[in-house]
Amino acid sequence: MGDAVELEVGGRTVRLSSPDKVFFPERGYTKLDVARYYQAVAPGILRALRERPTTLQRYPDGIEGEWFYQKRAPKSMPDWIPTAHITFPSGRSADEMCPTEEAAVVWAAQYGTLVFHPWPVRRPDVDHPDELRIDLDPQPGTDYDDAARAARELRAVLDEYGLRGWPKTSGGRGLHVFVPIEPRWTFTQVRRAAIAVGRELERRMPEQVTIKWWKEERGERIFVDYNQTARDRTIASAYSVRPRPHAPVSAPLRWDEVGVAHPEDFDITTMPARFAELGDVHADMDDHAFSLEHLLELARRDEHDHGLGDLPYPPEYPKMPGEPSRVQPSRARKPKPSAS
DSSP: OOOOOEEETTTTEEOOOOOOOOEETTTEEEEHHHHHHHHHHHHHHHHHHHTEEEEEEEOOOOOOSEEEOOSSSOOOOOOOOOOOEEEOSSSSSEEEEEEOOOHHHHHHHHTEEEEEEEOOSTTTTTTTSEEEEEEEOOOTTTOOHHHHHHHHOOOOOOOOTOOOOEEEEOOSSSSEEEEEOTHHHHHHHHHHHHHHHHHHHHHHTTTTTOOOHHHHHHHEEEEGGGGGGTTOOOOEEEEEEOOOOBBBOOOOOOOGGGBOGGGOBTTTTTTTHHHHHHTTTTTTTTGBBBBBHHHHHHHHHHHHHHHOOOOOOOSSSSSOTOOOOOOOOSSSSSOOOOOO
16 A cells, blocks of 8 residues: 655644555545645635534545544544534533644544534534534435525525625535524524524525425425534535545635536545635635524514424434424324214
């Protein structure tokens, strides 16, 4: 697999063993190619991960081998990478790595990490998110262009409620829009705001967008996956490499690029050149922190005026107060007809 190499990243030296191990067989990209990619975009991905508890999605033998999520900080992690103690919906807890230096990303790549899944919180306060994350997920029969159309309308919705979003490709067919917020609200409240956004977008684009949790009800529409804001649900960070044959990456976009640029434009060979030319186009996100008050007021009106309360959580979550049934409609018991 070749001799180990050393990479200089942010003033630290990171040792990379087996640099010639092939991670993406179709293109021949190696572990060293992945590490050098992260070295090239290190300031950008650190901006996305800084101080955030981060789950590692690891592919130690490349994308065709076994893979797993690593939530607990590896025992081999150097002492210059801090951790944060987080609690999962199950009641269990763990210490997760919280990158504060560029070298932490390349160190994780040494262990086969392709995708970084940061929580929407920072290490000093792990119970109050500082990002509202909106996941526009194309359903069968729809594609990225449909998600881009929904994203442009979403931008208008956010603007009307005093918010600004930063869009990025998922690295697949979808789009993510992140809104930096004040860390004043709980996960439950932030999820409620995401539901309100999804419902408003659905009202404006009923034939193109849905917030229906059950797949059988979604149809050929873009699903606003509000449960990605639930505790312990994460979204791949900006600049993360995705485990697909051509090594695409989750690419931060300017709004004028949404619907013009496409996911296949961004991979581990093209993103470094873009980054060298433009830098991190989301670099100013941390300069902003918006209020959710207007969205939460919309949620209250939806419930009071239209009877639109909570929506189902994922199946592994404990039953939540006010949550409707988690039984999909086609399997729900039908009421027996009354005797005449």
